[in-house]
Amino acid sequence: GENVEQHPSTLSVQEGDSAVIKCTYSDSASNYFPWYKQELGKGPQLIIDIRSNVGEKKDQRIAVTLNKTAKHFSLHITETQPEDSAVYFCAAYNFGNEKLTFGTGTRLTIIP
């Protein structure tokens, strides 16, 4: 089955700096890659996603890049703000077995 590895597990950055979270996946058949943000005591919220026919997608301060050859994808947050502090999860979806597999999460802390 699919295995998704996520790094780093914790990340602290100064407010205004950029943050990058990286994920790798094992199954080349996976073709949909969402990112979720989870605040304390709440459910995860979809913040951006990318499909396998696209290499990069941006939404304001958030961007996701996908390298299908290397089987890795990354989340980039620019001009970080205190409200960006949360746990971020990557995931990979395989249409063949219809399963969404999550990474183990990255706890991002923005230092004021």
Place this chain on the structure above:
Amino acid sequence: DGGITQSPKYLFRKEGQNVTLSCEQNLNHDAMYWYRQDPGQGLRLIYYSQIVNDFQKGDIAEGYSVSREKKESFPLTVTSAQKNPTAFYLCASSIGVGDGYTFGSGTRLTVV
């Protein structure tokens, strides 16, 4: 507003008891999912349902049961056979397979 509602937010269970966690959505989504979240382990799939009256086991279905009698509802029962039920449980829904998930706010279950 459309959304997905989980109740209760906190639940305490005695040893040997079955408990049922509620999940209701008014998004008209066909697919619904139950995940378990433990610290450092990401989200693990318990059960999922793509259509009314049909559901499939996920990766950690042992000790759990579900039903899908209505499109809007997907309750999860944690049975006494689940040896380590203390966790944060998340329900999600999606328009169809391979689409972004909408998560509820979760139920924290504690065995006392």
